[in-house]
Amino acid sequence: MWPAASTIAAVRERLPASMREAIDRSPVPVLVPREPTWLAGASLHAVGPQSPGYALAASQGGRHLSVQASRIATLLPQVGRVRGTRSIRGVDGFIGENEGIRTASWIEHGVAYSAELECEDPAGPDCREGQLEAMVEGLVYVGGAGVGGAGVEGAGVGGVGAVGGAP
Amino acid sequence: MRARGLTTVVLGLGLAFGTGLTPSSARAQEPFYLPPGDLIPDSGQGLPEMTVFAPGMRYPLEQGPSYPNSQVYMNGGSKGPGGNQCDEVNYSYPWRDNYCETRSWDMPLCPAGVGHQGQDIRAPTCENKKHQVVATAAGEVTNIGSYSIYVTTPSGQRFDYLHGALDTIVVALGQQVEVAQPLVKVSNNMGNTPTSIHLHFNIKQDVGGVGFVYVSPYMSLVEAYKELMGLGNKPPKGVFDEAACEQLRGWAQDPDSPEAPVAVDLYFGAAKGDPAAVPVQVSAEIYREDLCQPLGSCEHGFELDVPLSLRDGQPHPVFAYANDSEDGEAAELELSPSQIECEAPPIPDGVRRWIVDPESLAAWKLSPFWQAIQATDPVIEAIPQTQDLGAAPVLARSDADPAAVWLIDQGFRRQVADEAIAAAWGFDLAAAELWAAAELQALPEAAPVRPLPVLLKGTGPKIYLLDDPLCDPEASEVDPLCPHSAASTSGDAETGHGGGGGESGGDATTLPPMHGSSGQHDSGGAPALPDGYGQDAGCGCDQRGGPAALWMLGVLGWRRRRR
Numbered sequence: 001m002w003p004a005a006s007t008i009a010a011v012r013e014r015l016p017a018s019m020r021e022a023i024d025r026s027p028v029p030v031l032v033p034r035e036p037t038w039l040a041g042a043s044l045h046a047v048g049p050q051s052p053g054y055a056l057a058a059s060q061g062g063r064h065l066s067v068q069a070s071r072i073a074t075l076l077p078q079v080g081r082v083r084g085t086r087s088i089r090g091v092d093g094f095i096g097e098n099e100g101i102r103t104a105s106w107i108e109h110g111v112a113y114s115a116e117l118e119c120e121d122p123a124g125p126d127c128r129e130g131q132l133e134a135m136v137e138g139l140v141y142v143g144g145a146g147v148g149g150a151g152v153e154g155a156g157v158g159g160v161g162a163v164g165g166a167p
Numbered sequence: 168m169r170a171r172g173l174t175t176v177v178l179g180l181g182l183a184f185g186t187g188l189t190p191s192s193a194r195a196q197e198p199f200y201l202p203p204g205d206l207i208p209d210s211g212q213g214l215p216e217m218t219v220f221a222p223g224m225r226y227p228l229e230q231g232p233s234y235p236n237s238q239v240y241m242n243g244g245s246k247g248p249g250g251n252q253c254d255e256v257n258y259s260y261p262w263r264d265n266y267c268e269t270r271s272w273d274m275p276l277c278p279a280g281v282g283h284q285g286q287d288i289r290a291p292t293c294e295n296k297k298h299q300v301v302a303t304a305a306g307e308v309t310n311i312g313s314y315s316i317y318v319t320t321p322s323g324q325r326f327d328y329l330h331g332a333l334d335t336i337v338v339a340l341g342q343q344v345e346v347a348q349p350l351v352k353v354s355n356n357m358g359n360t361p362t363s364i365h366l367h368f369n370i371k372q373d374v375g376g377v378g379f380v381y382v383s384p385y386m387s388l389v390e391a392y393k394e395l396m397g398l399g400n401k402p403p404k405g406v407f408d409e410a411a412c413e414q415l416r417g418w419a420q421d422p423d424s425p426e427a428p429v430a431v432d433l434y435f436g437a438a439k440g441d442p443a444a445v446p447v448q449v450s451a452e453i454y455r456e457d458l459c460q461p462l463g464s465c466e467h468g469f470e471l472d473v474p475l476s477l478r479d480g481q482p483h484p485v486f487a488y489a490n491d492s493e494d495g496e497a498a499e500l501e502l503s504p505s506q507i508e509c510e511a512p513p514i515p516d517g518v519r520r521w522i523v524d525p526e527s528l529a530a531w532k533l534s535p536f537w538q539a540i541q542a543t544d545p546v547i548e549a550i551p552q553t554q555d556l557g558a559a560p561v562l563a564r565s566d567a568d569p570a571a572v573w574l575i576d577q578g579f580r581r582q583v584a585d586e587a588i589a590a591a592w593g594f595d596l597a598a599a600e601l602w603a604a605a606e607l608q609a610l611p612e613a614a615p616v617r618p619l620p621v622l623l624k625g626t627g628p629k630i631y632l633l634d635d636p637l638c639d640p641e642a643s644e645v646d647p648l649c650p651h652s653a654a655s656t657s658g659d660a661e662t663g664h665g666g667g668g669g670e671s672g673g674d675a676t677t678l679p680p681m682h683g684s685s686g687q688h689d690s691g692g693a694p695a696l697p698d699g700y701g702q703d704a705g706c707g708c709d710q711r712g713g714p715a716a717l718w719m720l721g722v723l724g725w726r727r728r729r730r
Contacts, residue, residue, distance in 0.1 A: 081376035
């Protein structure tokens with residue numbers, strides 16, 4: 001279930017106009033961090049007409065957040081389905097670390113998302129696994145294909161219900 | 168896409184090339200990499216993933232050589248055998264996969280469920296901020312972090328380049344980059360945490376049932392490196408220079424075997440794979456002076472004369488493909504397809520002899536595709552018809568003169584003048600039967616076997632051999648098809664019409680006098696056998712052994728395909 005349209009609109013208002021335009025072109029629901037400090041430095045990329053998703057980049061105080069989404073998967077016969085080891089936004093997912101860059105991946109409403117938190121100080125307190133988890137749980141929908149028709153009132157699922165609160 | 172030939176890679180090759188490797192020396196020492204999933208012992212459980220997840224990608228370093236291997240378990244690494252990160256062994260072949268190398272974090276595609284996300288890559292030398300990292304594919308820069316650059320392609324695949332020096336970054340967030348465009352230089356940047364001088368390279372993409380995760384980049388790197396360094400299999404190349412009635416001509420070379428001849432497949436009538444296409448294979452091995460300098464090797468030309476059946480005044484497309492010396496895909500030559508449209512040649516003088524069935528055609532090793540002149544029915548009917556061709560050729564030699572070989576043809580003996588003629592007819596001289604001299608001499612001697620077989624075909628199913636009449640010099644009745652001096656079989660060619668015995672023997676490069684133009688066949692000249700004659704082996708294959716024969720027919724040359 002998607003969040004209420006009014007909730008989405010509230011978050012959208014904080015975004016730069018250029019980013020709102022990019023969000024509207026996204027072929028998948030766009031998740032962004034809800035903290036204004038992150039949103040101030042956020043930008044959306046790779047959302048062309050043929051794009052399978054989007055890529056968000058945001059920076060704040062020596063930390064870099066990257067969110068990537070895709071609606072078109074490659075099927076690998078040798079892989080099949082792999083169940084996630086962690087609960088992320090109410091679904092199974094994976095938490096990892098790539099050369100000090102914290103990573104999370106999950107599939108939400110049929111869209112594959114991943115988020116990465118990279119820091120100048122990879123071992124610092126602001127770059128721990130818990131920081132990434134909190135950021136991912138706090139991601140909010142702001143539009144994109146699949147969200148525009150959301151007029152359903154009430155809390156969402158899979159962490160979506162967290163949107164709307166003051167940062 | 169899957170790479171091939173990896174099962175032959177052997178562990179412990181001891182390929183220590185050093186850092187001054189040149190492409191040629193790398194080639195000489197292939198393979199340059201160990202199989203995917205073959206991690207350093209006790210460094211984790213690798214994934215033997217053969218999939219090239221990024222086919223056609225560019226190698227992420229501007230220049231080679233390059234040495235993907237572990238930063239943790241090699242010299243100078245925290246779990247290595249000691250030494251220094253710049254030790255020569257780290258900058259030596261063979262490559263070693265370290266995707267899925269032991270780590271404690273989730274990696275859903277790794278056998279252990281945890282592991283290293285990508286591949287560590289060392290540059291040509293252990294120098295900081297010297298070697299350029301370049302984009303492996305065109306896309307948009309979707310992240311520039313403290314020590315990472317992500318480029319996302321239009322298909323959504325993402326390439327990650329880590330540990331480049333921030334002060335060497337030459338792209339910006341949101342910038343569109345082209346393949347091979349410089350991004351940053353190889354360094355040891357990991358924020359405020361030290362690491363070795365290397366590029367950490369990831370491929371991340373949406374995998375069904377798993378999510379947006381890191382896939383093995385190893386085989387993509389292998390294929391890209393082959394391209395960068397000129398390693399591995401390359402497609403053959405060449406040009407279909409000319410498709411004229413005088414000759415089909417071109418050249419082909421396989422860069423992987425630059426000195427060797429290349430087999431070229433010519434398809435008449437349609438492209439390769441089309442059931443209507445008639446394939447003919449020639450060997451590109453003819454010396455051509457003009458190829459020596461550009462190819463570094465001279466013997467790569469091929470030539471083929473137009474099959475007689477296609478000299479029918481109709482257009483026929485011809486496609487040319489060079490075969491790969493290493494079982495790779497054949498490559499269509501430049502300027503292919505081309506087209507031939509050739510007038511029918513004049514029909515040599517003689518009589519026509521019906522080839523009664525497909526079995527006879529096969530027994531005589533005759534090919535309508537190569538040897539049949541298409542003619543109108545009135546032209547054919549104007550040619551006198553004599554004895555049918557026998558079921559199969561019978562060769563004989565006598566014990567008195569074993570060097571002379573004779574064709575036993577409907578009760579006549581006909582001399583096979585030389586080996587070239589035997590080859591042109593596909594005769595196996597060694598299979599000649601040994602007859603008593605008296606028995607052989609008892610047969611009347613007719614005209615020698617012609618230098619080359621020529622067939623005739625009209626609109627109907629019948630195929631005829633154009634031949635000399637079988638004349639008995641001792642016959643009491645005068646045969647109007649036979650010359651008055653029928654006893655002569657010396658090979659003089661004084662008779663100009665009707666085809667007498669003996670006028671065509673000897674020189675394989677001359678033909679009997681001509682009947683004149685054969686006219687046009689309005690059926691399009693399909694090379695397939697007519698009804699009742701079975702299949703022409705489904706191709707234009709020349710069934711004969713021996714050297715190519717040459718038939719000069721006025722200005723029209725027709726040479727059989729080269730073996």
